Amino acid sequence: MKCPRCVQRVHSMARECPHCAFSIRDVDRVFGQDDVRLRTLTDAAGVLRRKERIALRGRLDQFQQNFPQLFFGIYFGSFRETPSLRQFGFWLLNRGAFEDVDVSRPNEGGILLSVDVGGKSAGITSGYALGPFLSEDAAFGALSGAHPYFLEGQWLRASESVLSRVTKVLAKQSRRAEREANELRAHRENTGSSDGGLRGLREHHKGGRKKSEA
Amino acid sequence: MRLGFCLFLFPLVVQSPLGAQSAGPFDGTNPDSGQPGASREKLSSGLPELPVWSPSDYEGVKKGEIVAGENFFGQATVDPEATIEPSVVDLPEDVEPQPERLDPNELVLSSEQMAGYFHSAPEDPLGEVVFLKDPQDLLSQQEFRDCASFLSYHSKESEINIVLYLFDERQEIPEEYNIEKVHQLYGGLFKDSGPVVSVYFHLGAPDRAQLMMSSEIRAVIPQDEQERALRAAIVEAFEKTDEALQLDSFLGELSTRLYWIERELEIAGLQEKTARVQPVEDFEVPEGSLEVDNLWGAARAGLILLVGLGGLVVGVFAWRWSLRQRKYHFPEVDDERVFGAPHAAGAGAVVTFVDPHLPPSRQRHQEAELERWSDS
Numbered sequence: 001m002k003c004p005r006c007v008q009r010v011h012s013m014a015r016e017c018p019h020c021a022f023s024i025r026d027v028d029r030v031f032g033q034d035d036v037r038l039r040t041l042t043d044a045a046g047v048l049r050r051k052e053r054i055a056l057r058g059r060l061d062q063f064q065q066n067f068p069q070l071f072f073g074i075y076f077g078s079f080r081e082t083p084s085l086r087q088f089g090f091w092l093l094n095r096g097a098f099e100d101v102d103v104s105r106p107n108e109g110g111i112l113l114s115v116d117v118g119g120k121s122a123g124i125t126s127g128y129a130l131g132p133f134l135s136e137d138a139a140f141g142a143l144s145g146a147h148p149y150f151l152e153g154q155w156l157r158a159s160e161s162v163l164s165r166v167t168k169v170l171a172k173q174s175r176r177a178e179r180e181a182n183e184l185r186a187h188r189e190n191t192g193s194s195d196g197g198l199r200g201l202r203e204h205h206k207g208g209r210k211k212s213e214a
Numbered sequence: 215m216r217l218g219f220c221l222f223l224f225p226l227v228v229q230s231p232l233g234a235q236s237a238g239p240f241d242g243t244n245p246d247s248g249q250p251g252a253s254r255e256k257l258s259s260g261l262p263e264l265p266v267w268s269p270s271d272y273e274g275v276k277k278g279e280i281v282a283g284e285n286f287f288g289q290a291t292v293d294p295e296a297t298i299e300p301s302v303v304d305l306p307e308d309v310e311p312q313p314e315r316l317d318p319n320e321l322v323l324s325s326e327q328m329a330g331y332f333h334s335a336p337e338d339p340l341g342e343v344v345f346l347k348d349p350q351d352l353l354s355q356q357e358f359r360d361c362a363s364f365l366s367y368h369s370k371e372s373e374i375n376i377v378l379y380l381f382d383e384r385q386e387i388p389e390e391y392n393i394e395k396v397h398q399l400y401g402g403l404f405k406d407s408g409p410v411v412s413v414y415f416h417l418g419a420p421d422r423a424q425l426m427m428s429s430e431i432r433a434v435i436p437q438d439e440q441e442r443a444l445r446a447a448i449v450e451a452f453e454k455t456d457e458a459l460q461l462d463s464f465l466g467e468l469s470t471r472l473y474w475i476e477r478e479l480e481i482a483g484l485q486e487k488t489a490r491v492q493p494v495e496d497f498e499v500p501e502g503s504l505e506v507d508n509l510w511g512a513a514r515a516g517l518i519l520l521v522g523l524g525g526l527v528v529g530v531f532a533w534r535w536s537l538r539q540r541k542y543h544f545p546e547v548d549d550e551r552v553f554g555a556p557h558a559a560g561a562g563a564v565v566t567f568v569d570p571h572l573p574p575s576r577q578r579h580q581e582a583e584l585e586r587w588s589d590s
Contacts, residue, residue: 005582086579
């Protein structure tokens with residue numbers, strides 16, 4: 001895991017970044033420590049037309065149908081000063097209360113695409129539940145695929161492209177996780193029915209004891 | 215050698231008139247001395263004697279009274295009344311020899327001669343059919359081989375064979391061997407060769423050529439078209455004067471004409487096959503059978519294509535629908551909370567889209583953001 005501010009690797013149990021002392025309190029001081037209410041599609045920059053918003057909401061709903069544990073949020077904003085989109089995404093996914101997302105889907109399973117229209121940058125932040133399944137490189141790959149549309153200001157198509165690529169990555173990771181879980185379950189069942197390994201060790205120890213006893 | 219030749223010529227030069235003049239003045243004693251043989255020769259030739267210089271002429275020349283050659287440039291001295299003996303005799307003009315008058319009965323070929331044309335299908339020593347019959351040996355061996363070779367070549371290239379019977383220019387064919395009768399009686403000789411065109415060709419008289427096509431050709435090709443082919447071949451033959459060349463031209467043009475006739479036969483045969491395949495009860499309008507068949511085949515193919523496309527579209531939609539309905543689950547992960555954040559942590563990924571000329575990898579934002587950043 002990397003720090004959102006200094007982009008240095010940190011331990012998964014670190015309460016603050018050992019390099020820059022970053023914690024959520026830093027961004028709370030900037031954006032506020034209270035939860036903010038918003039929807040999965042928030043066009044604060046006003047770049048989407050009505051039809052585009054409807055189409056994009058449909059895609060987001062479809063994502064939630066395919067992934068019952070997850071949700072996808074999109075935020076279009078425009079920031080005047082030097083952008084730190086990475087920290088903003090981190091804060092929003094932690095403090096955001098998404099009205100159109102069921103409570104059974106916590107923010108740990110959330111993926112947030114935040115776009116700074118004025119600063120011309122876009123970022124992806126994901127919850128804890130997706131840590132093992134959506135790597136930084138995979139997220140950057142999704143952004144790279146949408147890069148031409150971002151350059152042309154085609155926000156709908158850019159968002160759809162990111163959503164599509166993330167969906168593919170997650171579907172693949174889901175199948176892989178399911179396969180590995182089945183293998184692990186089968187392995188546990190096999191090891192539970194036959195404890196030959198332990199027996200061998202005990203036998204070895206027994207032998208040792210016998211030898212020592214002798 | 216050269217010295218001997220000069221010594222031989224010297225007396226002749228000295229004795230000639232030129233030699234006499236160049237040797238010195240004429241003495242005048244005997245102008246004819248030394249030339250008795252020549253005078254006799256002149257007399258014997260019957261021509262008048264040449265003029266002779268006299269001593270007075272010589273004196274006149276010396277005094278300038280006589281100019282040598284003066285008469286050549288003066289008035290004509292030839293007597294217009296003079297006649298040349300002997301007088302010219304008009305020769306009789308050449309008269310074309312009258313054609314040999316033959317008895318018409320002698321021109322008619324006998325039955326024995328005609329039997330030589332039709333006793334069997336002509337074959338060459340190798341057993342191949344030869345489509346040229348010349349039992350009278352009217353052609354030379356080379357001409358015969360050339361002509362037979364052309365007919366054989368035509369037979370390989372065309373479905374319609376040419377069977378050529380050669381006759382002399384003025385020979386008459388007996389009535390019982392009329393080409394129509396012969397074609398009916400002896401057409402079986404070439405029945406294995408397919409459609410046949412029999413030709414009577416008189417060497418030197420292409421306009422007497424006769425042509426008869428077999429029944430399967432006549433059933434399709436109208437009579438006037440057959441006659442046009444014959445006339446075109448005759449006209450082509452008259453372009454040449456040599457008999458053998460006339461025959462070559464005749465056959466060349468006829469072969470070309472038969473090519474087009476063959477095309478018409480093929481079209482007619484195709485239509486006949488199509489009509490034969492169609493069941494009678496199926497078509498109400500027989501003349502449109504081909505169009506109906508094509509229409510039905512096209513409709514069937516279109517229907518199959520439509521069904522296939524429909525199945526493909528339905529399959530794609532079903533696949534997409536199944537994808538849309540598919541649920542993906544993830545195992546629960548027990549993560550420790552990092553940075554005190556309740557739901558999410560990590561740097562994620564950020565890309566800028568400022569420069570359209572740089573690839574996304576060059577615009578990936580990975581620098582530290584140590585400065586405080588505030589929202590507007």
